[in-house]
Amino acid sequence: MKHRRWLVPTLxxxxxxxxxxxxxxxSFKTTNEILxxxxxxxxxxxxxxxxxxxxxxxxxMGYVNSIIxxxxxxxxxxxxxLPAAYAFSRYRFLGDKHLFFWxxxxxxxxxxxxxxxxxxxxxxxxxxDTHLAVALSHCLFNIPLAVWILEGFISGVPREIDETAxxxxxxxxxxxTKIFMPLIGSGIGVTAFFCFMFSWVELLLAKTLTSVEAKxxxxxxxxxxxxxGYELGLLAAAGVLTIVPGAIVIYFVRNYIAKGFAxxxx
Amino acid sequence: xxxxxxxxxxxxxxxVLFIVALNAIVPxxxxxxxxxxxxxxxxxxxxxxxxxxSEVLASERFHDSLLRQFFFTFTILVIEVPxxxxxxxxxxxxGFWSSVCLxxxxxxxxxxxxxxxxxxNIYALPDIGLLGYGLNWLGIPFDYTQQPVxxxxxxxxxxxxxxxxxxxxxxxxxxRSIDDNYYRAAQIDGASRWAVFRYIQLPKxxxxxxxxxxLRFMDSFMxxxxxxxxxxxxxxxxTTVLSIDLVKAALGEFNLGVAAAMSIIYFLMTLLVCWLFYxxxxxxxxx
Amino acid sequence: xxxxxxDKLAHSYLPNPKGEADFALKExxxxxxxxxxYALLGPSxxxxxxxxxxxxxxxxxxxxxxxxxxxxxxxxxxxxxxxxQVFQFPVVYDTMTVAENLAFPLANRHVAKDEIAKRVAxxxxxxxxxxxxxxxxxxxxxxxxxxxxxxxxxxxxxxNAILFDEPLTVIDPHMKWQLRTKLKELHRRFGHTMIYVTHxxxxxxxxxxxxxxxxEGEVVQIGTxxxxxxxxxxxxxxxxxxxxxxxxxxxxxxGNKLRLGAREVELGCSYPQLDGRTEVGxxxxxxxxxxxxxxxxxxITRVExxxxxxxxxxxxxxQRFDAVLPEGREVPEGASALVDPARINIYxxxxxxxxxxxxxx
Numbered sequence: 001m002k003h004r005r006w007l008v009p010t011l012x013x014x015x016x017x018x019x020x021x022x023x024x025x026x027s028f029k030t031t032n033e034i035l036x037x038x039x040x041x042x043x044x045x046x047x048x049x050x051x052x053x054x055x056x057x058x059x060x061m062g063y064v065n066s067i068i069x070x071x072x073x074x075x076x077x078x079x080x081x082l083p084a085a086y087a088f089s090r091y092r093f094l095g096d097k098h099l100f101f102w103x104x105x106x107x108x109x110x111x112x113x114x115x116x117x118x119x120x121x122x123x124x125x126x127x128x129d130t131h132l133a134v135a136l137s138h139c140l141f142n143i144p145l146a147v148w149i150l151e152g153f154i155s156g157v158p159r160e161i162d163e164t165a166x167x168x169x170x171x172x173x174x175x176x177t178k179i180f181m182p183l184i185g186s187g188i189g190v191t192a193f194f195c196f197m198f199s200w201v202e203l204l205l206a207k208t209l210t211s212v213e214a215k216x217x218x219x220x221x222x223x224x225x226x227x228x229g230y231e232l233g234l235l236a237a238a239g240v241l242t243i244v245p246g247a248i249v250i251y252f253v254r255n256y257i258a259k260g261f262a263x264x265x266x
Numbered sequence: 267x268x269x270x271x272x273x274x275x276x277x278x279x280x281x282v283l284f285i286v287a288l289n290a291i292v293p294x295x296x297x298x299x300x301x302x303x304x305x306x307x308x309x310x311x312x313x314x315x316x317x318x319x320s321e322v323l324a325s326e327r328f329h330d331s332l333l334r335q336f337f338f339t340f341t342i343l344v345i346e347v348p349x350x351x352x353x354x355x356x357x358x359x360x361g362f363w364s365s366v367c368l369x370x371x372x373x374x375x376x377x378x379x380x381x382x383x384x385x386x387n388i389y390a391l392p393d394i395g396l397l398g399y400g401l402n403w404l405g406i407p408f409d410y411t412q413q414p415v416x417x418x419x420x421x422x423x424x425x426x427x428x429x430x431x432x433x434x435x436x437x438x439x440x441x442r443s444i445d446d447n448y449y450r451a452a453q454i455d456g457a458s459r460w461a462v463f464r465y466i467q468l469p470k471x472x473x474x475x476x477x478x479x480x481l482r483f484m485d486s487f488m489x490x491x492x493x494x495x496x497x498x499x500x501x502x503x504x505t506t507v508l509s510i511d512l513v514k515a516a517l518g519e520f521n522l523g524v525a526a527a528m529s530i531i532y533f534l535m536t537l538l539v540c541w542l543f544y545x546x547x548x549x550x551x552x553x
Numbered sequence: 554x555x556x557x558x559x560d561k562l563a564h565s566y567l568p569n570p571k572g573e574a575d576f577a578l579k580e581x582x583x584x585x586x587x588x589x590x591y592a593l594l595g596p597s598x599x600x601x602x603x604x605x606x607x608x609x610x611x612x613x614x615x616x617x618x619x620x621x622x623x624x625x626x627x628x629x630x631x632x633x634x635x636x637x638q639v640f641q642f643p644v645v646y647d648t649m650t651v652a653e654n655l656a657f658p659l660a661n662r663h664v665a666k667d668e669i670a671k672r673v674a675x676x677x678x679x680x681x682x683x684x685x686x687x688x689x690x691x692x693x694x695x696x697x698x699x700x701x702x703x704x705x706x707x708x709x710x711x712x713n714a715i716l717f718d719e720p721l722t723v724i725d726p727h728m729k730w731q732l733r734t735k736l737k738e739l740h741r742r743f744g745h746t747m748i749y750v751t752h753x754x755x756x757x758x759x760x761x762x763x764x765x766x767x768x769e770g771e772v773v774q775i776g777t778x779x780x781x782x783x784x785x786x787x788x789x790x791x792x793x794x795x796x797x798x799x800x801x802x803x804x805x806x807x808g809n810k811l812r813l814g815a816r817e818v819e820l821g822c823s824y825p826q827l828d829g830r831t832e833v834g835x836x837x838x839x840x841x842x843x844x845x846x847x848x849x850x851x852x853i854t855r856v857e858x859x860x861x862x863x864x865x866x867x868x869x870x871x872q873r874f875d876a877v878l879p880e881g882r883e884v885p886e887g888a889s890a891l892v893d894p895a896r897i898n899i900y901x902x903x904x905x906x907x908x909x910x911x912x913x914x
Binding site: 035037084089091093106110115218247249250 | 269270271272273274275276278279281282283285286288289290292293294296297352353356357358365367368369370371372373374375376377378379380381384385386388389393394395396397399427430431434484487488490491509512513516522525529532533536537540541544
């Protein structure tokens with residue numbers, strides 16, 4: 001039994017990797033070859049799809065747009081959530097528990113419910129088709145999440161540290177940026193990771209709130225699928241490229257993921 | 267840790283409050299507004315009271331999608347939670363291989379949801395997809411675009427593929443928090459593998475597992491993009507879960523009143539379950 | 554219960570240890586008596602935990618073997634060794650009640666139900682936990698949790714040894730004393746072989762019949778508390794045990810003459826020619842202060858009054874030299890120090906030089 005322990009995770013990873021492999025496999029085939037029939041490897045190996053995506057602005061701007069609003073959202077979420085998480089962790093105040101619960105319920109708000117009202121709201125504010133609109137709308141679920149994770153990390157820092165700093169004559173903003181933020185550095189990293197992740201994978205709102213200027217890669221993919229026929233090779237390559245940023249981010253935070261899950265109570 | 271009473275803390279919460287309220291309250295009010303009115307275009311609205319609500323609650327279509335929703339959520343929970351725990355238990359606990367496992371397993375979580383749908387859309391095709399082709403090759407007739415059973419199988423398998431890793435990571439985090447001495451003590455006490463799981467590992471994972479179930483419940487309840495891209499709710503209405511039905515009603519048929527009323531019923535249900543879990547978790551923390 | 558034989562035992566965490574320095578535990582060869590209470594004492598990193606882990610079966614030693622009575626158990630797993638262990642941080646099964654915790658090791662070994670009930674009741678009574686038998690173990694205090702850990706060993710009548718790994722670390726100070734007394738009492742009553750790892754000399758000296766002092770992977774002395782105090786086998790033992798620690802001054806020895814800088818002192822016995830670093834060890838408790846001129850002249854730098862006695866910090870021929878002054882005695886003017894020759898130990902390269910004692914105790 002003990003010697004076959006590795007079998008379960010290995011089989012699971014195989015199960016996870018097969019669809020990814022299939023996507024990769026297709027991305028190196030021509031559309032004709034894909035539609036021609038089943039094959040394990042590309043017979044006519046080509047990187048044309050990748051070349052097209054990386055040279056055609058309507059394609060690669062989709063990635064740029066996505067990354068812009070994701071980064072924007074991550075910055076907004078973390079910087080807004082930090083003081084709030086501190087307040088929830090250190091102070092009691094009128095209505096704090098209800099407020100915290102209300103925040104959390106928004107993590108559970110189905111985007112499908114909000115898609116249409118969001119469109120009206122952001123159009124009314126004149127933000128339709130901007131990166132900011134998407135970034136702000138993703139705050140709906142990312143800020144509650146960020147507050148929740150950060151609150152967990154901040155509660156792990158003994159409050160004596162705060163008190164010592166005040167005694168040493170630090171003002172609150174200086175204490176917060178010079179002493180406190182470095183202390184919860186890994187917490188901020190984990191939070192940023194999760195904000196990035198949830199903003200990157202969400203597409204319903206991103207698609208609804210944009211048309212041309214801030215069009216995310218997902219929208220580019222679906223629109224290409226409907227206008228230029230069914231270019232499977234191109235779509236597969238685009239799909240592979242959407243996995244890349246996520247994979248890079250995971251690699252950098254691999255040692256914090258488990259800890260973040262445990263401490264942040266995601 | 268004793269918290270101090272300080273109502274000025276409100277100022278630190280205000281920015282968050284503002285931005286979330288903008289995103290939550292204004293749209294919610296819009297939805298509530300729609301749910302009690304009717305329109306014939308031209309921005310003319312008529313107050314309809316609870317008509318849409320009674321209509322939705324009485325409609326067979328809503329009952330069907332709700333039923334499908336519960337079936338879906340129940341099935342994936344029953345599969346993903348035990349599977350996730352099992353994998354976390356057999357994973358290397360530390361070292362290089364555990365990092366490799368974590369990175370590879372977290373990968374599906376970071377793939378945009380429409381790409382997940384598109385990937386499985388192709389992967390499960392009976393003629394050119396590995397899964398569809400493979401199943402047919404094994405003699406199992408499989409075509410998710412035609413057979414409701416195949417479609418359900420694919421939707422569920424996709425969700426298992428997409429989200430089991432979340433349960434694995436949470437359970438793994440719970441297991442990591444167990445001190446080695448617990449295992450040593452159990453060994454000395456002559457505990458069986460099952461007893462170690464039952465009395466050491468499971469109690470330590472209880473908290474993270476509650477979170478895992480909560481998250482998977484909520485997320486599966488509002489799932490939209492992946493099944494929409496995969497099957498579009500079909501064949502027929504076979505895999506039309508709540509969100510898909512909602513968007514169909516709102517954008518496809520422009521039945522705003524019905525869609526809004528559905529949204530609110532839907533939202534209240536998630537809220538209720540969320541509240542139940544939240545109470546459960548905070549109660550657990552107090553002990 | 555068993556006698557424990559450590560037969561040329563040594564351990565290195567490296568796969569191919571080269572020199573002595575690679576060994577976390579240097580060769581040890583000793584027999585620990587059945588029913589003895591042993592304490593492994595030393596600073597952190599001295600190898601005491603390594604030794605404990607070898608005894609409990611978590612580590613297989615690189616060299617040598619370990620025997621319980623006549624059985625070689627070097628390669629047996631912990632559960633096959635029939636031992637009990639109390640860890641530094643209390644390990645209890647949170648979801649079980651106190652009684653269920655105590656029954657757990659017996660239930661795992663398929664002991665009959667009524668026998669389990671009998672032994673659990675007995676253990677609860679011994680550990681003063683009877684009133685809490687049906688409480689969830691999770692909500693107990695740290696010392697009660699440690700008692701449960703101990704109880705899980707006590708219910709098994711046939712354990713070869715009970716091991717303690719710094720068990721009082723997380724216990725409140727006033728409970729430490731109670732728990733230690735309880736341990737001592739249980740030891741006297743049941744005569745289990747007990748091995749107690751600690752870095753606290755008070756714990757070790759009050760608990761153990763024999764204290765095993767370890768230093769840098771080496772067992773430097775095994776002895777009763779009295780032996781450790783009167784005749785530390787190594788200067789480290791002198792420093793480590795006793796408060797304040799032993800005075801160690803570099804010196805020369807010729808025959809029965811001790812030369813300390815410009816001063817000469819008569820020794821109780823005659824020593825052979827000593828090579829290497831020669832030091833003299835004198836316990837502050839055995840120094841008497843006298844008015845100037847009667848003994849070795851010292852310069853007092855500081856006097857610390859700590860209640861029951863005073864510690865006099867001084868310099869003797871430029872080297873640090875402490876003395877203990879009993880309560881009620883005044884520090885004499887222009888003091889000098891008198892030392893009982895029988896209480897003087899001579900060290901060569903840190904190890905005690907043993908000669909046929911003449912007089913002494």
